Amino acid sequence: MGLLGWSREELEKKAVWDVQDLAPNAEDLEALARRLSDYPVVIATEVGGGVVPADPAERAAREAAGRLSCLLAQRAQTVVRVFCGIPTVLKGALG
Known part of the structure; x- marks a missing residue:
């Protein structure tokens, strides 16, 4: 049994990750x-922490990734931030 009670195969079908990489090239x-x-x-x-990039394209990519995360959080029933392996529920509830 894996994450959320799903097998690895089920998780690969039901989840998408590294979505921050999709944001910079998205037209909409x-x-x-x-x-x-x-x-x-x-x-x-999360890619928004730390020193702000000097390169305008890198700043725009970082801004787009952050905006996408905000849009996704608005739509989500549950939002969980995982930091150092510790989950913190920001919206909704696990279970």
Whole structure:
């Protein structure tokens, strides 16, 4: 039994991860968020911490990733932040 009671195979069918990498090339973040929110589990890595990049393209990519995460969180029933392996429920409830 794996995460959420799903096997690895089930998780691979029901989850999408590294969605922050999709944001910089998306023409429409709202449409991307709608499409991704069809998955029961969406995983995004926080890229907004630390020193702000000097390169304008890198700053724009980071902004797009953050905006996508906000759009996904608005649509989600449950939002969990995992930091150092410790989950913190930001919205909704696990279970």
